[in-house]
Amino acid sequence: MYESVTNFIDDKLDMSIESLKALCRIPSVAAKNEGLEVAAGLVEMMLQDAGLHTEIHPTSGAPVVTGWLDVGAKRTLLFYDHYDVQPAEPFDLWDSPPFDPEIRDGRLYGRGVADNKGDTVSRIWVLQAFKETRTDLPVNIKFVVEGEEEIGSVHLPEYTEKNTDFITADGGIWEFGGAGIDGKQEAWLGLKGILFVELEVEQLSRNMHSSTACILPSAASRLIWALDSLKDQSSRILIDGFYDDIKPLSQSELEAIKKIDMHEEQLKEVYGIEEYLNGLTGDDLKQAYYGDPTCNICGLTSGYQGKGSMTVLPAKASCKIDFRLVEGMHSDDIYRKLRTHLNNKGFGDVQIPKHDGYPAAKTPVDHPFVKLVERANQRIFGEMIIHPTSPGSGPLYLFNEHVPMVSIGCGDYESKAHSPNESIIIENFRLTMHRLVALIDEMSRW
Amino acid sequence: MYESVTNFIDDKLDMSIESLKALCRIPSVAAKNEGLEVAAGLVEMMLQDAGLHTEIHPTSGAPVVTGWLDVGAKRTLLFYDHYDVQPAEPFDLWDSPPFDPEIRDGRLYGRGVADNKGDTVSRIWVLQAFKETRTDLPVNIKFVVEGEEEIGSVHLPEYTEKNTDFITADGGIWEFGGAGIDGKQEAWLGLKGILFVELEVEQLSRNMHSSTACILPSAASRLIWALDSLKDQSSRILIDGFYDDIKPLSQSELEAIKKIDMHEEQLKEVYGIEEYLNGLTGDDLKQAYYGDPTCNICGLTSGYQGKGSMTVLPAKASCKIDFRLVEGMHSDDIYRKLRTHLNNKGFGDVQIPKHDGYPAAKTPVDHPFVKLVERANQRIFGEMIIHPTSPGSGPLYLFNEHVPMVSIGCGDYESKAHSPNESIIIENFRLTMHRLVALIDEMSRW
Numbered sequence: 051m052y053e054s055v056t057n058f059i060d061d062k063l064d065m066s067i068e069s070l071k072a073l074c075r076i077p078s079v080a081a082k083n084e085g086l087e088v089a090a091g092l093v094e095m096m097l098q099d100a101g102l103h104t105e106i107h108p109t110s111g112a113p114v115v116t117g118w119l120d121v122g123a124k125r126t127l128l129f130y131d132h133y134d135v136q137p138a139e140p141f142d143l144w145d146s147p148p149f150d151p152e153i154r155d156g157r158l159y160g161r162g163v164a165d166n167k168g169d170t171v172s173r174i175w176v177l178q179a180f181k182e183t184r185t186d187l188p189v190n191i192k193f194v195v196e197g198e199e200e201i202g203s204v205h206l207p208e209y210t211e212k213n214t215d216f217i218t219a220d221g222g223i224w225e226f227g228g229a230g231i232d233g234k235q236e237a238w239l240g241l242k243g244i245l246f247v248e249l250e251v252e253q254l255s256r257n258m259h260s261s262t263a264c265i266l267p268s269a270a271s272r273l274i275w276a277l278d279s280l281k282d283q284s285s286r287i288l289i290d291g292f293y294d295d296i297k298p299l300s301q302s303e304l305e306a307i308k309k310i311d312m313h314e315e316q317l318k319e320v321y322g323i324e325e326y327l328n329g330l331t332g333d334d335l336k337q338a339y340y341g342d343p344t345c346n347i348c349g350l351t352s353g354y355q356g357k358g359s360m361t362v363l364p365a366k367a368s369c370k371i372d373f374r375l376v377e378g379m380h381s382d383d384i385y386r387k388l389r390t391h392l393n394n395k396g397f398g399d400v401q402i403p404k405h406d407g408y409p410a411a412k413t414p415v416d417h418p419f420v421k422l423v424e425r426a427n428q429r430i431f432g433e434m435i436i437h438p439t440s441p442g443s444g445p446l447y448l449f450n451e452h453v454p455m456v457s458i459g460c461g462d463y464e465s466k467a468h469s470p471n472e473s474i475i476i477e478n479f480r481l482t483m484h485r486l487v488a489l490i491d492e493m494s495r496w
Numbered sequence: 497m498y499e500s501v502t503n504f505i506d507d508k509l510d511m512s513i514e515s516l517k518a519l520c521r522i523p524s525v526a527a528k529n530e531g532l533e534v535a536a537g538l539v540e541m542m543l544q545d546a547g548l549h550t551e552i553h554p555t556s557g558a559p560v561v562t563g564w565l566d567v568g569a570k571r572t573l574l575f576y577d578h579y580d581v582q583p584a585e586p587f588d589l590w591d592s593p594p595f596d597p598e599i600r601d602g603r604l605y606g607r608g609v610a611d612n613k614g615d616t617v618s619r620i621w622v623l624q625a626f627k628e629t630r631t632d633l634p635v636n637i638k639f640v641v642e643g644e645e646e647i648g649s650v651h652l653p654e655y656t657e658k659n660t661d662f663i664t665a666d667g668g669i670w671e672f673g674g675a676g677i678d679g680k681q682e683a684w685l686g687l688k689g690i691l692f693v694e695l696e697v698e699q700l701s702r703n704m705h706s707s708t709a710c711i712l713p714s715a716a717s718r719l720i721w722a723l724d725s726l727k728d729q730s731s732r733i734l735i736d737g738f739y740d741d742i743k744p745l746s747q748s749e750l751e752a753i754k755k756i757d758m759h760e761e762q763l764k765e766v767y768g769i770e771e772y773l774n775g776l777t778g779d780d781l782k783q784a785y786y787g788d789p790t791c792n793i794c795g796l797t798s799g800y801q802g803k804g805s806m807t808v809l810p811a812k813a814s815c816k817i818d819f820r821l822v823e824g825m826h827s828d829d830i831y832r833k834l835r836t837h838l839n840n841k842g843f844g845d846v847q848i849p850k851h852d853g854y855p856a857a858k859t860p861v862d863h864p865f866v867k868l869v870e871r872a873n874q875r876i877f878g879e880m881i882i883h884p885t886s887p888g889s890g891p892l893y894l895f896n897e898h899v900p901m902v903s904i905g906c907g908d909y910e911s912k913a914h915s916p917n918e919s920i921i922i923e924n925f926r927l928t929m930h931r932l933v934a935l936i937d938e939m940s941r942w
Contacts, residue, residue: 081804201804202805242707244807246805246807253769254767254768254769255766255767255768256768258767259888259914260790260792260794260818260820261688261820261886261887261888261889262767262887263790263792263818263820264773264784264785264788264789264790264820264887265772265773265776265781265784265785265887266767266769266772266773267769267772267773268731268792268793270793270795270796270815271723271727271731271792271793273796274720274723274724274793275724275729277717277720278720278721278723278724281717283721283842285714285717320701321700321701321704321708321712322700322701322702322811323699323700323712323713326711326712326713327710327711327712327713330711335711338710338711339710339711342710343710344706344709344710346706346709346714346717346807346809347714347716347717347720347798347799347810347813348706348799348800348805348806348807348808348809348810349716349798349799349800349801349806349808349810350716350719350796350797350798350799350801350810350813351796351797351798351801352793352795352796352797353793353794353795353796353816354794354795354816355795355796355797355816358527358647358851359647359648359692359794359816359818359851359852360794360795360816361690361692361792361794361818361889362794362795363792363794364793364794364795365768367793367796369716370799370800370801370805370806372706372709372805372807374706374707374709374710396729405804405805406805440707441707441708441710441711442705442707443707443807468705
């Protein structure tokens with residue numbers, strides 16, 4: 051089926067790689083608000099070249115690029131991607147320039163090749179292949195490509211809330227995925243939610259000589275006590291009502307994760323641990339991975355942090371915390387519960403500036419679209435590991451009510467997204483295009 | 497008495513200031529191991545100019561300069577000073593260059609003018625005045641001037657342990673002191689001890705994406721729990737046996753501190769607090785100030801500390817702690833108790849690198865030498881506030897068995913030792929020289 055399309059993909063692989071390189075040469079770093087308009091423009095051009103109609107939707111932040119092709123088919127397939135990338139720092143850890151992609155030993159290296167410009171280009175290029183080979187597309191296509199994924203998709207709701215019709219489809223492909231540590235392809239059906247806050251304590255007009263600690267309050271100690279009140283030593287979160295609204299993993303999710311190999315022993319070495327949190331193993335480990343919320347300290351800061359000793363009583367102390375939220379939890383609700391908890395524990399003076407916050411979202415493991423993706427994958431790669439959710443977060447909740455989404459992609463276990471020497475295996479890039487052709491085929495027969 | 501000496505001091509005040517400026521132009525920062533030999537050489541030259549014999553004692557660190565003049569008198573007066581200074585950073589907060597002293601509105605500004613080059617020079621200059629006016633010195637004189645006071649006098653024991661004869665004297669003047677917030681001269685009879693340690697926790701091979709916090713241990717949380725176990729919310733230190741060996745303030749010390757005005761309300765504004773630690777006031781506040789040990793967090797560090805959000809599970813977390821020790825406590829003992837405490841609480845994996853450590857030391861408030869200093873001060877300045885101890889630390893214990901010491905000096909409440917725009921009042925510099933002449937006179941009649 052669609053042999054001319056897959057032949058075109060194979061024959062013109064160099065062209066698709068060049069197209070990807072061109073997009074990766076734009077340092078579209080959302081955290082720095084750089085290169086976003088240029089990258090959005092190039093994505094729009096690529097979509098147009100592939101025969102799609104396009105529109106640029108301004109937001110208070112980076113614009114959202116949409117593309118669509120309505121062929122009057124029964125089914126509609128939607129893609130969610132992003133043209134922004136993580137900062138490339140530290141530059142000196144890269145073996146080749148992050149924004150000048152280079153091929154070495156069958157891998158393409160550069161910032162964004164895995165997360166997620168590789169996926170973006172591969173998905174557009176499949177449509178290019180249909181167009182160039184004059185093959186009739188059997189499904190309708192929609193693209194939503196945003197530019198602030200790496201900073202929490204802060205302005206994406208401005209687009210999605212006003213365009214629920216556009217983001218309604220029969221099935222959608224989310225932005226990331228690839229091969230796991232054992233080389234098997236993996237699909238992720240959900241994303242956890244997040245609440246990112248800081249805790250700030252201020253006790254003195256300025257840092258004092260630490261000899262005065264005998265009569266003055268300590269901001270650092272106060273932060274310690276506040277943090278200690280949040281989580282016990284078995285990592286149980288002590289905020290009143292924190293777990294109340296959690297929707298536990300469903301029976302079918304529990305069955306699905308039974309099949310998953312966590313590669314426990316192999317990953318212990320990667321993580322550098324003797325054992326997992328609280329000695330978790332087997333099914334318990336899996337259930338924590340897919341089903342547990344977290345209260346994690348991302349950063350702690352107070353006083354003197356240089357070499358050697360400096361005797362100071364710091365005026366301030368602060369920390370950054372991310373709560374990963376699972377199904378049923380709401381970031382505003384958890385924020386209120388955190389505030390109430392600190393007030394009740396006598397920490398009403400602790401300030402809690404809030405950054406991101408949004409809920410979890412999942413596509414059911416037994417959804418027909420999931421089965422369809424599995425079948426398409428089977429035709430190209432073979433077995434696929436189905437994760438009911440990623441432990442990470444993303445704005446899936448904005449789409450989830452309107453379209454069942456599955457996250458697959460061209461990455462692999464060594465892709466180092468967010469790190470120096472980000473890369474993809476070029477052969478995976480090629481085969482994920484084949485898988486997409488198979489997916490379109492499967493979808494046309496749904 | 498000694499009018500020719502005090503006249504010389506007044507007439508040649510400019511010369512003594514020039515001498516001080518010259519010493520302050522040497523950026524002898526022990527923390528950077530810079531300018532120490534040069535400063536030691538200049539101090540030796542000054543001592544020789546003032547008619548003293550000198551010797552330079554090498555140590556594994558900065559050399560110790562000694563000077564002496566044995567006039568065959570009954571009493572011997574010893575001075576402890578240091579030629580090193582704190583770093584001057586941040587330079588941009590200085591109104592004039594830290595290492596090029598400048599006079600403005602009756603104050604001399606520069607790094608070290610207060611702590612403690614001003615004292616060092618004033619003390620040597622008094623002997624210069626005796627020599628220049630051919631006035632017989634009625635007491636024997638000894639100087640010990642070290643070069644690592646600002647980094648914990650780490651190598652001073654190499655000198656003091658081998659030279660107990662030299663540091664034996666009838667009375668000694670320690671390195672700091674001056675006028676308090678109300679302008680009254682203050683004397684400090686003791687210094688607390690110190691134990692400076694770090695707590696280090698490492699849990700992972702490298703920082704991980706924080707989504708893995710659901711299955712991986714957190715170094716930051718572990719540090720929080722370890723720290724929380726050390727001190728309760730009333731700042732009571734929970735280490736087993738921590739308070740066991742404390743020698744409480746003596747009856748005469750308690751009587752002495754009753755006379756002291758802590759300027760509670762005025763200092764609240766300076767500190768920016770509504771109330772002192774645990775609501776301490778009055779005698780309780782004083783007893784805490786002079787008699788309490790501390791467990792103070794000087795610094796906390798883990799993970800991401802930049803702007804905004806970054807979702808990371810930090811591999812490491814650490815903090816710096818200084819324990820101020822009061823009479824009876826020993827730093828090695830407290831270190832062992834801290835280690836045992838953490839082991840017993842299940843934190844055997846927490847590393848505790850140790851920096852400084854030494855015990856407290858005090859001269860009794862009713863010692864005749866203290867009375868003598870009070871009388872000398874009375875003749876020049878009037879009333880003197882006697883603090884049984886400073887809440888700060890210093891290596892007084894190295895001298896204390898061999899010589900009763902009192903800390904007085906030319907500083908004042910606005911001197912900003914250790915901070916930008918360090919300064920002294922030139923009139924205080926002059927009058928402390930007069931006080932020293934009075935002290936020598938009093939001592940000759942002891």
